[in-house]
Amino acid sequence: MDAVEKLRTVSAHMGLEPAEDYQPPAGSAHRGASLDQRAPAELRRLANESAPYTTPALCDDKQRALGVSYAAMPGGKRIALLKTLLTSACERNCFYCPFRAGRDFRRVTFKPEEMARAFLQLQQSRVAEGLFLSSGIMHGGARIQDKLIAVAEVLRFKLGFKGYIHLKIMPGAERAQVERAMQLADRVSINLEAPNTHRLAALAPLKEFTEELVQPLRWVEEIRRTQPARFGWNGRWPSSTTQFVVGAAGETDLELLSTTEALHKQTRLARAYFSAFHPLPDTPLEHQPAENPWREFRLYQSSFLLRDYGFGVEELPFTPAGNLPLDVDPKVAWAQRNLSEAPVEINRADRQTLLRVPGIGPKGVEAVLSARRQHTLRDLRDLKALGVIVRRAAPYILLDGRQPARQLSLF
Numbered sequence: 563m564d565a566v567e568k569l570r571t572v573s574a575h576m577g578l579e580p581a582e583d584y585q586p587p588a589g590s591a592h593r594g595a596s597l598d599q600r601a602p603a604e605l606r607r608l609a610n611e612s613a614p615y616t617t618p619a620l621c622d623d624k625q626r627a628l629g630v631s632y633a634a635m636p637g638g639k640r641i642a643l644l645k646t647l648l649t650s651a652c653e654r655n656c657f658y659c660p661f662r663a664g665r666d667f668r669r670v671t672f673k674p675e676e677m678a679r680a681f682l683q684l685q686q687s688r689v690a691e692g693l694f695l696s697s698g699i700m701h702g703g704a705r706i707q708d709k710l711i712a713v714a715e716v717l718r719f720k721l722g723f724k725g726y727i728h729l730k731i732m733p734g735a736e737r738a739q740v741e742r743a744m745q746l747a748d749r750v751s752i753n754l755e756a757p758n759t760h761r762l763a764a765l766a767p768l769k770e771f772t773e774e775l776v777q778p779l780r781w782v783e784e785i786r787r788t789q790p791a792r793f794g795w796n797g798r799w800p801s802s803t804t805q806f807v808v809g810a811a812g813e814t815d816l817e818l819l820s821t822t823e824a825l826h827k828q829t830r831l832a833r834a835y836f837s838a839f840h841p842l843p844d845t846p847l848e849h850q851p852a853e854n855p856w857r858e859f860r861l862y863q864s865s866f867l868l869r870d871y872g873f874g875v876e877e878l879p880f881t882p883a884g885n886l887p888l889d890v891d892p893k894v895a896w897a898q899r900n901l902s903e904a905p906v907e908i909n910r911a912d913r914q915t916l917l918r919v920p921g922i923g924p925k926g927v928e929a930v931l932s933a934r935r936q937h938t939l940r941d942l943r944d945l946k947a948l949g950v951i952v953r954r955a956a957p958y959i960l961l962d963g964r965q966p967a968r969q970l971s972l973f
């Protein structure tokens with residue numbers, strides 16, 4: 563089978579993670595949010611209403627068949643990214659995974675040089691611009707990690723590829739391998755899949771939460787902290803991300819977001835991805851219902867509140883069962899409880915307080931701070947011109963001492 567046919571075979575089974583998937587444009591209230599294309603149209607419509615999401619440019623059929631999709635890079639630029647596996651064979655048995663051991667389908671394996679050359683061919687023919695490389699595990703994670711590193715080494719040093727590479731860190735990888743991957747890649751990631759040991763046991767009984775999954779994320783941060791950035795690719799250390807499967811192990815949103823918050827604080831995680839569970843035939847979870855995509859969306863919104871808006875996990879509006887309400891934006895829910903009786907004076911509030919107002923994102927805060935140095939903001943039109951979503955902000959603010967609610971009919 564030639565390399566292109568192998569890529570098609572892998573792609574046919576891939577529901578790979580949403581890493582780097584599309585993002586809303588700069589300045590939106592929830593920059594960085596991703597809403598899976600599987601989400602119902604109504605959810606996407608509402609998402610567009612609450613934050614101006616862009617529709618991702620679609621790859622053509624040929625690209626999609628190979629596993630190429632448009633993705634947002636850490637700086638916001640969008641490129642055609644080949645997401646693929648070095649091997650679709652795996653000795654592990656994660657309950658949600660299409661590649662789990664024992665599942666009956668045709669497996670393919672690339673040699674490192676073969677993968678590197680196949681990608682370069684796609685890049686030179688403008689089918690793909692960047693590479694996201696993961697793998698099934700055979701003969702232990704360390705052995706596969708060496709091969710993933712070898713692909714990146716061939717691309718960087720033999721074939722002269724200078725573009726985007728995201729390398730997966732395998733469970734069981736060694737510290738020196740993590741360091742080498744960081745010298746070659748623009749981004750590295752390790753999927754935790756679940757928020758703690760107990761939940762992981764219900765999803766992936768052969769993975770060890772702390773030793774195999776959390777520890778490499780700690781190493782990444784330790785290396786970034788203790789070694790000069792010039793050792794990283796292009797003089798920068800890569801960012802790090804993780805992913806959770808949502809809704810397959812009985813985990814609560816509180817558990818997921820507590821772990822996310824700890825990772826942001828302790829390992830400077832760039833981003834947590836949440837992937838709503840979808841049952842696959844011939845897996846132990848095939849009869850379990852799919853997770854509601856609204857849950858995934860609320861988790862993204864909340865994770866941005868933790869990462870970019872100064873919220874603590876204990877401030878999020880969890881139900882007594884530890885989950886987020888699905889019918890309300892978590893920032894709005896917080897504002898309803900905390901700002902309805904104590905609206906924020908836009909002309910005097912500090913940066914952190916402004917960030918708490920629905921409809922005002924980090925860029926909007928900077929715009930407000932800059933504009934009010936020039937003149938007093940008295941009108942919703944002033945705020946709209948600064949990028950604030952005034953319909954959302956109006957119930958919770960004062961403009962020069964007045965509630966602007968009556969102006970709302972103009973918007």
Ligand code: SF4
Nearest residue numbers: 652654656659662698
């Ligand atoms: S180790 Fe990875 S590829 Fe293998 S079954 Fe688990 S999730 Fe799937």
